[in-house]
Amino acid sequence: MLKKVRLFTPGPTPLLPSAQLAMAAADIHHRTPEFRAIYQRVLSQLKEFIGTKNDVILLASSGTGAMEAAVSNLTSPGDRVLVLSAGKFGERWVSLAKAFGCEVDVVSVPYGQTFSIEEVRARNTPDVRVIFVQSTETSTGARHCIENIAALSRDSGALLVVDAITGLGTTHFDVDGWGIDVIIGGSQKAVMIPPGLAYCAVSDRAWQRMETSRSPRYYFDLRKERKSAAKGESAYTPAVALIAALGAALDYIAATSGGNIAQGRDALIHNAEVTAEMTRAALTAMGLKLFAPTAPASAVTAVLAPDGMDSGAIVKGFKEQFAGVLSNGQGEMKGQIFRVAHLGFFDYLDTIAMIGGLEQVLSQLRGRDLLGVGLKVAQQVYARRRGTSLAQLLEADQRCSCGRPAADCAATMATVSA
Ligand SMILES: *Cc1c(COP(=O)(O)O)cnc(C)c1O
Numbered sequence: 001m002l003k004k005v006r007l008f009t010p011g012p013t014p015l016l017p018s019a020q021l022a023m024a025a026a027d028i029h030h031r032t033p034e035f036r037a038i039y040q041r042v043l044s045q046l047k048e049f050i051g052t053k054n055d056v057i058l059l060a061s062s063g064t065g066a067m068e069a070a071v072s073n074l075t076s077p078g079d080r081v082l083v084l085s086a087g088k089f090g091e092r093w094v095s096l097a098k099a100f101g102c103e104v105d106v107v108s109v110p111y112g113q114t115f116s117i118e119e120v121r122a123r124n125t126p127d128v129r130v131i132f133v134q135s136t137e138t139s140t141g142a143r144h145c146i147e148n149i150a151a152l153s154r155d156s157g158a159l160l161v162v163d164a165i166t167g168l169g170t171t172h173f174d175v176d177g178w179g180i181d182v183i184i185g186g187s188q189k190a191v192m193i194p195p196g197l198a199y200c201a202v203s204d205r206a207w208q209r210m211e212t213s214r215s216p217r218y219y220f221d222l223r224k225e226r227k228s229a230a231k232g233e234s235a236y237t238p239a240v241a242l243i244a245a246l247g248a249a250l251d252y253i254a255a256t257s258g259g260n261i262a263q264g265r266d267a268l269i270h271n272a273e274v275t276a277e278m279t280r281a282a283l284t285a286m287g288l289k290l291f292a293p294t295a296p297a298s299a300v301t302a303v304l305a306p307d308g309m310d311s312g313a314i315v316k317g318f319k320e321q322f323a324g325v326l327s328n329g330q331g332e333m334k335g336q337i338f339r340v341a342h343l344g345f346f347d348y349l350d351t352i353a354m355i356g357g358l359e360q361v362l363s364q365l366r367g368r369d370l371l372g373v374g375l376k377v378a379q380q381v382y383a384r385r386r387g388t389s390l391a392q393l394l395e396a397d398q399r400c401s402c403g404r405p406a407a408d409c410a411a412t413m414a415t416v417s418a
Pocket of ligand 1: 010011063064065137138163165168186
């Protein structure tokens with residue numbers, strides 16, 4: 001049979017056709033009025049997508065470049081910082097902060113879990129200058145409650161830096177209301193374009209901190225980028241084609257909701273929530289176990305391979321039989337889990353096809369008839385959820401802002417003083 005190549009990976013994600021066309025047509029010079037118009041428009045669209053009044057900075061780098069920029073612009077050697085680490089991307093914060101000479105204190109939890117707010121509160125001593133965290137830990141499929149963590153950082157005066165590289169477009173944030181000082185996104189995730197752009201929104205508190213921070217920085221000097229952006233330019237040669245693609249993708253997101261980017265973003269989050277829920281229900285019904293069952297993200301679902309099976313066999317079978325690309329686990333999780341993404345350009349048919357393909361592969365590998373088992377419950381989830389909006393979805397299930405059931409979130413995140 002024919003096989004269409006399809007990515008189900010949590011970055012890079014499938015490309016939006018109109019963004020690909022915009023990219024191909026972007027044969028313009030960056031020091032021209034034509035480019036300045038595009039750049040300014042994309043920066044203001046990004047503000048609406050992120051949901052902030054703060055300045056947004058675009059960088060020609062992968063997401064890690066903006067993570068490095070957050071560390072180098074906000075810290076000085078010897079600063080005490082607190083990293084909340086629950087997986088490979090949390091560990092990246094630790095390495096980055098150490099590379100810039102910070103005194104790094106780490107709150108870590110086992111892979112697949114989220115933090116206890118009591119522990120975060122206890123470790124957030126008055127000398128902590130910056131807290132670094134992921135909103136969704138892509139390596140484990142867990143989500144963390146940023147609203148609760150933000151309440152702690154507001155009280156203590158520490159800056160809060162959130163790697164929302166797979167959180168933006170899959171998770172609800174009130175960036176300005178909660179006081180997130182730096183929130184970071186990347187192009188190859190929910191905004192449906194290729195790798196190569198990172199973006200971040202920076203608060204007034206963070207701009208002030210930069211006036212006194214002493215870590216070395218050059219290419220990733222955010223103050224330089226801010227000055228250039230005010231004139232509609234970037235400090236160095238921008239990734240012109242990717243910026244044109246991003247504009248087309250944000251136009252598409254707006255067009256899904258009557259031209260309103262914020263509503264389009266909420267529809268995209270709802271899409272991720274529903275496709276993730278379909279996937280979790282289906283794979284659980286097929287007898288598989290979720291790797292992050294207590295706080296599963298809507299960005300990506302991580303699933304344990306059945307006992308005695310290497311998860312690579314599932315990834316390989318799915319690729320060979322259907323040309324679909326799943327992700328294996330990262331680091332020590334390799335061979336134990338596989339990951340399926342829901343961020344960006346995945347729809348109902350993609351989700352149903354992915355579940356159907358996994359039924360075939362798992363039936364063969366396990367010598368059991370699983371056909372229709374996952375699809376049945378996925379169909380039921382879709383039928384129940386399809387008419388709702390994000391707000392209705394969160395309210396109907398009494399979910400916390402982070403998307404977890406409010407009761408579960410309250411249990412791990414107990415008693416936060418606002
Ligand atoms: C993809 C991703 C990154 C960025 O990785 P790059 O390869 O540098 O783009 C960082 N954090 C999380 C949580 C991610 O999912």
